[in-house]
Amino acid sequence: MKFVAFERAKQGTGASRRLRITGKTPGIVYGGEGQPQLIEIDHNALWHALKKEAFHSSILEMELAGASTKVLLRDVQYHPFRQLVQHVDFQRVDARTRMTVKVPLHFKGEEESTAVKLDHNLVNHVMNELEVSCLPADLPEFIEVDLSGLTKNATVHVNDIKLPKGVKFVSHGKVNPVVVSAVPPLVAEEPAAGAEGAAAEGAAAPAKADAKAPAKKK
Numbered sequence: 001m002k003f004v005a006f007e008r009a010k011q012g013t014g015a016s017r018r019l020r021i022t023g024k025t026p027g028i029v030y031g032g033e034g035q036p037q038l039i040e041i042d043h044n045a046l047w048h049a050l051k052k053e054a055f056h057s058s059i060l061e062m063e064l065a066g067a068s069t070k071v072l073l074r075d076v077q078y079h080p081f082r083q084l085v086q087h088v089d090f091q092r093v094d095a096r097t098r099m100t101v102k103v104p105l106h107f108k109g110e111e112e113s114t115a116v117k118l119d120h121n122l123v124n125h126v127m128n129e130l131e132v133s134c135l136p137a138d139l140p141e142f143i144e145v146d147l148s149g150l151t152k153n154a155t156v157h158v159n160d161i162k163l164p165k166g167v168k169f170v171s172h173g174k175v176n177p178v179v180v181s182a183v184p185p186l187v188a189e190e191p192a193a194g195a196e197g198a199a200a201e202g203a204a205a206p207a208k209a210d211a212k213a214p215a216k217k218k
Contacts, residue, residue: 001054002061003045005029008038016087025085029062029071032092039064039090046085050076057103058141059093070136072101093136100170102129103140105179109148113182119152121182130158130179131170138166147180156180 008019008026016026025043030036049055055073062071075089093099105128115121130143145161157176158169171177 001049001052001058002063003041003049005039005041005062005064007065008040011038020084020086025088027088027090029064029069029090029092032094034092037064041088043085046088047083050085053104054141057101057139059136059139060090062090070095072099095136098133098135099139100131100133101139102131103167104129104142106142106144107147107180108144109146110150112148113150115150115152115154115182119182120185121150121152122185123147123150124181124183125179126181127177127179130161131172132163132167133170134167138164140164140167143167145179150180150182152182153184154182 005027006024011026019026019040020043023043024040025046027039027041028036029039060071060073062069070093071090072093073088074091075087076085077087078084079086091099105125107123107125110116110123113123116123132143143161143163145156147156150156156179158171158179159176161179163169
């Protein structure tokens with residue numbers, strides 16, 4: 001994906017506030033051999049780009065001052081309650097250096113699995129993205145997970161997923177975590193018939209007692 005950025009001369013809270021008033025979003029590009037570069041981006045264009053999954057997980061082409069640079073989106077700061085992007089960070093990409101990126105998971109086939117079709121299990125997506133390490137050229141836009149073979153009460157772990165060539169899972173000490181689990185549906189328990197009868201008798205008892213109560217003497 002491509003986007004256009006412009007050089008930003010001023011920095012600071014006041015300058016950033018004035019920039020946002022004009023419909024621009026302040027940002028920074030860092031990493032690689034170059035110095036950190038202050039940039040500004042058209043807010044509306046950025047807002048729509050951020051709605052696309054690929055903008056968050058793929059190598060981007062940034063056009064700046066007539067030159068094209070490969071970058072990766074690293075951080076986005078949103079306004080607490082307004083539809084406003086307050087700041088955005090990009091990292092330059094070196095083709096020879098491995099990088100760590102979170103890649104979204106795309107699930108398919110769960111409706112055809114026996115866990116869902118025959119056993120009516122609910123499929124719980126424990127993880128929706130996977131942190132991986134790879135060279136920029138090997139970075140996938142997403143990783144597909146086939147759940148058509150999912151069985152009753154079964155789980156799918158990271159080791160069960162076939163990763164693209166050159167892509168390695170970053171575990172952070174977690175050995176083979178669960179990605180998906182099939183769980184039985186919750187069924188509300190109905191009260192026993194004996195309990196219902198006892199409750200009915202208990203409700204009728206006071207009325208019966210009232211009927212036998214002696215009349216008051218005048």
